[in-house]
Amino acid sequence: MDGSGAGRPPAASLAHRVPDLGALELLLAVARLGSLGGAARELGITQPAASSRIRSMERQLGVALVDRSPRGSRLTDAGALVTDWARRVVEAAEAFDAGAQALRDRRDSRLRVAASMTIAEYLLPGWLIALRSRRPDTAVSLLAGNSAVVAERLLAGEADLGFVEGLSVPSGLDSVVIAHDRLILVTAPGHPWARRRRPMSARELASTPLILRETGSGTRQVLDVALGGLARPLIELSSTTAVKAAAVSGAGPAVLSELAVGEELSLRRLVTVPVDGVALRRDLRAVWPTGHRPTGPARELLSLTRA
């Protein structure tokens, strides 16, 4: 929701209006346990600290969040709503943490993963959260790069498991398809194309100006190949986020990875336009050096991804 170059933040920045992560976590714990003191114990702080923190959060938001009674605390109606919004923030923070933790340990971790950007950005954090709940003591390290980089690291023995989203599998590697990613054509719901029911043909698509990533990006390559090198840019932007923002604002139709726009679609900020006869589906694959079938934590991670 940024990167468009417009829209400065309104006034005092977010951080002054949104409670910090600790407070949000505390609120979730209170919701789950039904008690301030219990939540405090779970987070390893004292009961007065929890009490004061919830109170200051209520002051900050201007809304009563919990009903306190001498035998426990329940969320108010507003509190339930706030807690749901808080949960989304905390989940995003968990994904951040999982990714960052993997990025941290540069070399010597037990499980070294190399992944393409799209996978590292959208899928890997979720897998790592799941992995952590099964094998809490597995340290994972992550290296992000294109298919060639992933292959190189695997073959050099510097990574145990790789993930690529290319059209072909680099030689010297075995692979399994773990999922599919489609590039999809999307527009803002107000755009004329949004109501279109007849699928768009490849020729039609190739002859229409689109909001695109810059030439050279993985997404753009796939589209160019699928259309026969013909994609016509309406605007070229240098990040997926910028493309999304432009499309949402109604600047035009865009082609993006399904993974990148899942939320926008379910919230109807964007809608898909059917396309026919264009191979916009690409495989997401786990890869490893031929022969070196994944074992141990790598095998565990792999099984999570294929779910």
Next chain:
Amino acid sequence: MDGSGAGRPPAASLAHRVPDLGALELLLAVARLGSLGGAARELGITQPAASSRIRSMERQLGVALVDRSPRGSRLTDAGALVTDWARRVVEAAEAFDAGAQALRDRRDSRLRVAASMTIAEYLLPGWLIALRSRRPDTAVSLLAGNSAVVAERLLAGEADLGFVEGLSVPSGLDSVVIAHDRLILVTAPGHPWARRRRPMSARELASTPLILRETGSGTRQVLDVALGGLARPLIELSSTTAVKAAAVSGAGPAVLSELAVGEELSLRRLVTVPVDGVALRRDLRAVWPTGHRPTGPARELLSLTRA
């Protein structure tokens, strides 16, 4: 990812491992502007403060995020990845803020909205963010409740615009359909049903134990009506989140609002199972007292929702 009663947080809580919102915002500003000082100016802090904050974030994460040079700063590869994860946290925080701000002003705001829970939880924050970018000075207040409550407030003149997701429109109100929400049948990707291609019939669905919300919840009501009051619970849980968590963990198939599982679907943590001959689609409607067609900010919000 919570509410399941299992899974305690690993160790030192998230807040100690994830930079605070201010730092994440700062990182986004640096990414966008290509300069620490510039980002500092935008956020209204001094350059050394920004410098130190970015540095301490790098220390915390154990990863270099920006390449500093005497003529600007660029993100490192890892920094780009971290920034993308950070953006998701900040976006969730923006939604939180938009919702909380609306919840705050109890009575006297310029635009008073009454909405059902599902809409208030998933859709409204996004609309409010959009509204704020068009009419920055419109103060919105929010009241969440079921259809009856929404109708009552509108008719009492205590709300200007309402949103309901019921099967029928309360009498005395005019309405427009602004979107559709479907209840969908979902399972973890590993579940046998995940591979099913032939749609499931209503009878089949009614005779299979499902993970469900408790009787009385809106979602459950719709399902019971659609199936003729026959839904068989495998487990009954008291929150959408708990149902999601159970389904993701493979406990069984669940029926949930499409809005609630958008992300899980695009990340393939859940997959849909086709269902046939069951009216699981429900209208989401904007409502207002008959005759009092929305004007001013209410009209603006309404137009945003129909996009």
Next chain:
DNA sequence: GCAGAGGCATAAGCTGGGTTTATGGCCGAG
């Protein structure tokens, strides 16, 4: 009834992270 346990609030004192102001070094442009 009464005592004990569980739950929340208030008060006082401490600590640390984040800020500011002040200053210096580095690099490219004119």
Next chain:
DNA sequence: CTCGGCCATAAACCCAGCTTATGCCTCTGC
């Protein structure tokens, strides 16, 4: 070669949040 933009370091300050220490309330069980 000097000026301007950008970043780093140092020192002083301030406040948010934590802890410890109490007190009050309510429900339960004897």
